[in-house]
Amino acid sequence: MAIKYPNGHLPLYNEVRKKQLKRASQKTTFSNRGMRFEEAINQSNDYYLNHGIAVIHKKPTPVQIVKVDYPKRSAAVIKEAYFKDASTTDYNGVYQGHYLDFEAKETKNKTSFPLQNLHEHQINHMRQCLTHQGICFILLWFSSLNRCFLIDSQYIVEAWEKQEIERKSLSLTQIEKIGIEITVGIAPRIPFIKAVDQLIESKEK
């Protein structure tokens, strides 16, 4: 299904994408948009991989490829493509036989995490993974507070289902209760596997 989006199509999608790309200077390339929390997680994943602790990878950005050139004697060049909404979460992998699945989110908010940072299909994906006994969570970074939490997706899904659309958020007070706080370190930078151990332990009880 190669859909070429005409001008003006998918305005909502476009608004969302614009917000996502807001940080990217148009002079620099897209890949430099510098999501620092994401980088810290990627480096932590590298650490866990290299130390034989867990195999976790970030999924590639989903792209709808429309036009490809095949110049002679050089690599194929994609000349036209569009960003697609991710249908799942950003990260998954394996840890001690467990299926891990998570999304990394950053907020400047100091008192709550607004759930509109998540998409409906991501919530659905979390719900499905939970049903199949996956270890599913969100890594949340309060950038203004310098605090990091792992939140079991179970709570996210419940909050999403319970609340009215306008109010969808988890307060910091709630997060302090239901989440597992992660102290940011050096190697790995986000030592989230310790929190995963706690999560698995609490699920097995």
Add this chain to the structure above:
Amino acid sequence: MAIKYPNGHLPLYNEVRKKQLKRASQKTTFSNRGMRFEEAINQSNDYYLNHGIAVIHKKPTPVQIVKVDYPKRSAAVIKEAYFKDASTTDYNGVYQGHYLDFEAKETKNKTSFPLQNLHEHQINHMRQCLTHQGICFILLWFSSLNRCFLIDSQYIVEAWEKQEIERKSLSLTQIEKIGIEITVGIAPRIPFIKAVDQLIESKEK
């Protein structure tokens, strides 16, 4: 890291990519290249998802994005991007709490599966997943024979390590012994979860 590959760069990569894209008519879009076995697996994954049996997704094609345009009032357009080698396998997900990880391969060969269809980094990824107790395998389609097998990645990794580069292949006779044959059906088209059950059972013994 936004690397613009100059002409003539990455010749080997380019050859591999050309072979992969051989089927794609340059008149049609890339997305229509029609890997039929892959489609059958994707539909089987949809079936498993919709029937609440397993959550398995194909990872997006890894793409190095170099240039993006942000036209007013329409979606961001990727104007220059390059295919990257996949660092992992194509599919992963969760089934009854188990981490599943696999690659789908098709061969016209009637007597063996040449291992050069796989990349070194995919072998490494399989090795890592196996270490962490993932359920890791290859779904292999002998298109000339109309036969489908699930092969535990353990055998693939061993064959890769044992054999000389020129001879890297698994004969059909070997595959009939070590693999689990899958009878292609209607819904799901590739009922591989049955074979996964067998694989898990044999691992638990």
